[in-house]
Amino acid sequence: MANYSEYVAQMQRIADIRNAAAVLQWDQETYLPPKGAHFRGQQLSTLSELAHGQFSSEHLGNLLNELLSSTTLDETQRRNVELSKEDYDKNRKYSASLVRRLSDASNTAFHSWIEARRQNDFSLFAPALTEMVALKKEEADVLGWTGHPYDALLNEYEKGASTQQLDAVFTDLLPQLKGLLDELLAQPAADDSFLKQQYPADQQWAWGLHLLRQLHFDEGAGRQDRSEHPFTTSFSPQDVRITTRIDEGDFGNMTWSTIHELGHALYEQGLPAEQYGLPLGEAASLSIHESQSRLWENNVGRSRAFWQHWLPELRNWFPAQLEGVDADHFFRAINKVQPSLIRTEADEVTYHFHVYIRYSLEKALMDGSLQVVDIPTWWRESYQEWLGVTPPDDKTGALQDVHWSHGSFGYFPTYSLGSLYAAQFFATAGEAMPGLEEEIARGNTAGLLGWLRREIHAHGRRYSSDALCRKISAQSLSSAYFIGYVRQKYSLG
Amino acid sequence: MANYSEYVAQMQRIADIRNAAAVLQWDQETYLPPKGAHFRGQQLSTLSELAHGQFSSEHLGNLLNELLSSTTLDETQRRNVELSKEDYDKNRKYSASLVRRLSDASNTAFHSWIEARRQNDFSLFAPALTEMVALKKEEADVLGWTGHPYDALLNEYEKGASTQQLDAVFTDLLPQLKGLLDELLAQPAADDSFLKQQYPADQQWAWGLHLLRQLHFDEGAGRQDRSEHPFTTSFSPQDVRITTRIDEGDFGNMTWSTIHELGHALYEQGLPAEQYGLPLGEAASLSIHESQSRLWENNVGRSRAFWQHWLPELRNWFPAQLEGVDADHFFRAINKVQPSLIRTEADEVTYHFHVYIRYSLEKALMDGSLQVVDIPTWWRESYQEWLGVTPPDDKTGALQDVHWSHGSFGYFPTYSLGSLYAAQFFATAGEAMPGLEEEIARGNTAGLLGWLRREIHAHGRRYSSDALCRKISAQSLSSAYFIGYVRQKYSLG
Numbered sequence: 014m015a016n017y018s019e020y021v022a023q024m025q026r027i028a029d030i031r032n033a034a035a036v037l038q039w040d041q042e043t044y045l046p047p048k049g050a051h052f053r054g055q056q057l058s059t060l061s062e063l064a065h066g067q068f069s070s071e072h073l074g075n076l077l078n079e080l081l082s083s084t085t086l087d088e089t090q091r092r093n094v095e096l097s098k099e100d101y102d103k104n105r106k107y108s109a110s111l112v113r114r115l116s117d118a119s120n121t122a123f124h125s126w127i128e129a130r131r132q133n134d135f136s137l138f139a140p141a142l143t144e145m146v147a148l149k150k151e152e153a154d155v156l157g158w159t160g161h162p163y164d165a166l167l168n169e170y171e172k173g174a175s176t177q178q179l180d181a182v183f184t185d186l187l188p189q190l191k192g193l194l195d196e197l198l199a200q201p202a203a204d205d206s207f208l209k210q211q212y213p214a215d216q217q218w219a220w221g222l223h224l225l226r227q228l229h230f231d232e233g234a235g236r237q238d239r240s241e242h243p244f245t246t247s248f249s250p251q252d253v254r255i256t257t258r259i260d261e262g263d264f265g266n267m268t269w270s271t272i273h274e275l276g277h278a279l280y281e282q283g284l285p286a287e288q289y290g291l292p293l294g295e296a297a298s299l300s301i302h303e304s305q306s307r308l309w310e311n312n313v314g315r316s317r318a319f320w321q322h323w324l325p326e327l328r329n330w331f332p333a334q335l336e337g338v339d340a341d342h343f344f345r346a347i348n349k350v351q352p353s354l355i356r357t358e359a360d361e362v363t364y365h366f367h368v369y370i371r372y373s374l375e376k377a378l379m380d381g382s383l384q385v386v387d388i389p390t391w392w393r394e395s396y397q398e399w400l401g402v403t404p405p406d407d408k409t410g411a412l413q414d415v416h417w418s419h420g421s422f423g424y425f426p427t428y429s430l431g432s433l434y435a436a437q438f439f440a441t442a443g444e445a446m447p448g449l450e451e452e453i454a455r456g457n458t459a460g461l462l463g464w465l466r467r468e469i470h471a472h473g474r475r476y477s478s479d480a481l482c483r484k485i486s487a488q489s490l491s492s493a494y495f496i497g498y499v500r501q502k503y504s505l506g
Numbered sequence: 507m508a509n510y511s512e513y514v515a516q517m518q519r520i521a522d523i524r525n526a527a528a529v530l531q532w533d534q535e536t537y538l539p540p541k542g543a544h545f546r547g548q549q550l551s552t553l554s555e556l557a558h559g560q561f562s563s564e565h566l567g568n569l570l571n572e573l574l575s576s577t578t579l580d581e582t583q584r585r586n587v588e589l590s591k592e593d594y595d596k597n598r599k600y601s602a603s604l605v606r607r608l609s610d611a612s613n614t615a616f617h618s619w620i621e622a623r624r625q626n627d628f629s630l631f632a633p634a635l636t637e638m639v640a641l642k643k644e645e646a647d648v649l650g651w652t653g654h655p656y657d658a659l660l661n662e663y664e665k666g667a668s669t670q671q672l673d674a675v676f677t678d679l680l681p682q683l684k685g686l687l688d689e690l691l692a693q694p695a696a697d698d699s700f701l702k703q704q705y706p707a708d709q710q711w712a713w714g715l716h717l718l719r720q721l722h723f724d725e726g727a728g729r730q731d732r733s734e735h736p737f738t739t740s741f742s743p744q745d746v747r748i749t750t751r752i753d754e755g756d757f758g759n760m761t762w763s764t765i766h767e768l769g770h771a772l773y774e775q776g777l778p779a780e781q782y783g784l785p786l787g788e789a790a791s792l793s794i795h796e797s798q799s800r801l802w803e804n805n806v807g808r809s810r811a812f813w814q815h816w817l818p819e820l821r822n823w824f825p826a827q828l829e830g831v832d833a834d835h836f837f838r839a840i841n842k843v844q845p846s847l848i849r850t851e852a853d854e855v856t857y858h859f860h861v862y863i864r865y866s867l868e869k870a871l872m873d874g875s876l877q878v879v880d881i882p883t884w885w886r887e888s889y890q891e892w893l894g895v896t897p898p899d900d901k902t903g904a905l906q907d908v909h910w911s912h913g914s915f916g917y918f919p920t921y922s923l924g925s926l927y928a929a930q931f932f933a934t935a936g937e938a939m940p941g942l943e944e945e946i947a948r949g950n951t952a953g954l955l956g957w958l959r960r961e962i963h964a965h966g967r968r969y970s971s972d973a974l975c976r977k978i979s980a981q982s983l984s985s986a987y988f989i990g991y992v993r994q995k996y997s998l999g
Contacts, residue, residue, distance in 0.1 A: 030553070032545070032549055048727040
């Protein structure tokens with residue numbers, strides 16, 4: 014048992030360093046004065062090197078091996094040690110040199126992406142991206158792969174993910190979705206012009222905070238600030254920060270991004286604090302994390318039931334803007350489906366096409382069947398093929414996402430997986446709690462949150478995404494739930 | 507030269523960790539949600555242990571010794587290495603155990619101080635303080651001392667400070683000040699009731715920011731936030747944060763604390779960024795730091811000249827509150843002298859008595875001539891003796907300062923030294939720039955700031971407090987400047 018305590022102490026020290034870095038990153042996105050960027054970057058690199066160094070020490074490796082062969086651990090302790098050992102072995106594959114080269118390349122690529130966006134010219138980003146792709150191939154080889162080099166990177170963001178699995182998911186999902194999309198586009202378009210009226214920033218801010226509180230965001234253990242791009246970060250389950258942005262001419266922007274981040278934050282606040290620094294104190298996976306944000310944003314936050322309670326209240330906040338907008342009009346507007354160029358502004362249905370285009374593009378980059386210089390052409394052709402729209406320039410095309418500049422190849426698919434898990438979990442919750450919809454329609458989401466806490470949040474990383482899904486819904490991920498959810502929402506046969 | 511680069515890299519890594527800790531502390535005072543305190547404390551301890559560990563490594567010690575015997579360093583490099591070696595040797599005296607015990611004791615003492623204040627009962631703080639005093643005696647012995655154990659602690663905050671030096675300073679200063687105080691109290695009291703009217707928080711905030719900008723605070727390299735107690739912190743010369751508090755019923759509270767923190771911030775923003783992480787990139791000492799805050803707050807910010815420019819503008823911000831208040835009335839009100847119980851609210855003249863009482867009390871604690879349980883009695887008698895006032899309870903008595911709970915024994919005297927240095931520097935600046943007062947009266951403080959930048963800020967820690975003072979004013983610290991300044995301000999003969 015003495016060894017287990019030492020393991021906990023070491024893991025908590027590493028978590029302390031990583032969480033300190035997370036505070037510095039949060040500050041960077043919210044409050045950092047512009048000239049502070051240079052030394053802040055250096056401070057973050059130092060913390061990252063320190064955490065990497067401590068998490069690859071021989072001493073920790075020996076400790077983990079001893080604990081794995083120990084017979085005195087209980088089930089929870091054993092699971093922590095197993096997962097830490099997996100993480101440790103993976104971390105050890107990264108040499109200090111590779112860590113530094115990845116960090117440098119990401120720094121270079123980020124600034125070149127910013128500049129390329131400013132000049133609306135992908136070719137300015139191409140050299141840094143080419144370098145990054147080469148490094149990611151090296152990383153894939155270092156991590157090891159059998160089927161496809163991209164598998165190694167996918168695994169970084171979603172354990173067990175592979176091109177084989179994702180090809181199967183998209184091959185199943187996309188044709189059904191294409192059919193649904195054609196049906197939806199044949200219907201008259203929803204009028205969402207009232208969402209684009211003037212909504213004063215102060216009122217939006219107050220409304221967002223009110224919503225967060227009512228939906229059980231614990232303000233004693235978190236806060237909301239503003240940033241250019243909304244995100245959620247956590248320094249412990251007792252300090253979870255979300256950010257939002259406010260566009261006075263677009264009410265939807267702030268409201269559903271706030272509910273989305275709320276979903277992430279409720280998950281983080283629901284992780285067991287006594288497992289701080291240990292795998293069982295961490296989220297199960299990125300896709301499960303995304304299932305929580307999307308469940309609240311879409312399955313709850315764009316439902317008729319939810320707005321049955323909230324629309325009357327919203328009218329008190331914005332009476333002029335909502336004049337003459339009835340419940341049906343509101344519901345149709347906030348669920349408007351329309352093929353578009355920008356992923357982050359896409360509706361629930363077309364969103365998966367945006368993800369698939371990126372997924373297949375990254376896959377082709379990794380196996381060498383696509384070169385960086387050919388990305389803009391591939392991008393235009395894919396958008397035309399899947400969504401029937403063509404970006405007029407690079408900013409609304411292949412330069413729109415920050416991910417590649419950070420070296421995040423393999424991240425996008427977790428968004429689609431999250432959306433599918435959300436539909437499956439929400440359907441299962443509905444079966445487990447027959448009165449759920451009525452509860453939500455009365456403005457009571459405590460029951461749903463309690464269910465998510467018990468079924469998902471409390472377990473941390475104990476179960477893999479798939480194991481968790483099977484435990485909750487008695488089957489692996491199935492697109493049937495999402496398709497059924499869309500059919501029902503849009504009253505399709 | 508290769509060695510010097512390695513030294514710089516190591517020192518910068520240590521600075522990165524310390525600055526990361528400073529970000530976490532800043533966040534703790536400004537934005538941390540209440541439940542986040544527990545893990546935040548742990549994260550700070552981890553960073554502090556890491557920095558201490560890196561700054562006491564054998565490797566760094568060897569590197570410093572090699573560099574000291576090198577003949578290829580230029581003067582600046584040599585000075586950096588000398589100072590780092592001093593710091594290193596001092597840091598090495600602290601065992602990991604002592605560091606941890608001091609950190610634990612400070613954690614315990616802080617919470618017990620909070621509780622004692624809440625219950626207004628010094629006896630609740632006494633056990634933790636007794637433990638802290640014992641530890642500080644141990645620390646003094648570890649650091650080493652010859653004259654008086656308190657000397658070792660004084661040296662921690664002000665290199666070269668000793669009871670001998672400070673006894674001399676106060677023995678010289680206090681009788682003169684007592685005489686001045688008696689003269690001042692014989693005059694009719696200034697009417698400062700207009701300062702206690704209602705000044706709306708939003709307007710105070712905007713006014714404070716306006717003042718900061720006009721007084722050359724670089725908002726590109728810093729920002730202002732709110733906290734319970736105003737402070738300045740810096741994560742690099744390019745990221746300097748100040749905080750303020752706003753009391754709607756007390757205009758002076760925010761305004762002069764903002765100018766005070768501005769003085770600290772201008773110093774930090776003026777330190778040479780290319781010396782980041784090295785001694786020459788750090789402030790000379792705490793007393794010199796305090797000289798900058800007090801010079802701006804008092805010598806500039808409470809002068810007739812300053813308000814000749816600013817009062818007309820202030821009237822536009824707060825016309826109702828300032829109605830019927832002429833320049834002379836305003837000047838007398840903001841310089842009102844009145845013996846009082848609370849150090850942080852004391853005027854410039856009585857302030858030194860508050861410091862002296864703490865100084866002599868700490869000295870007696872350290873040599874054992876005073877026991878912790880007897881502090882409240884000592885406190886009451888000292889306040890009666892020096893200021894003619896007696897605290898009715900512990901909150902307005904010996905429980906008013908946070909310093910002891912942090913283990914900061916020997917810190918208070920730097921406030922008095924700073925005030926004396928401020929007067930000496932400001933007088934010297936006036937001699938160097940004959941039109942200075944007129945410039946200030948025209949609202950132009952750029953010349954003064956330029957002088958401070960050249961004479962003080964640019965040098966970092968190159969000179970000791972005393973050496974810097976002699977370099978600037980051709981003599982060591984002398985109370986004559988402060989006494990002269992007070993005599994002139996209050997038109998005393």
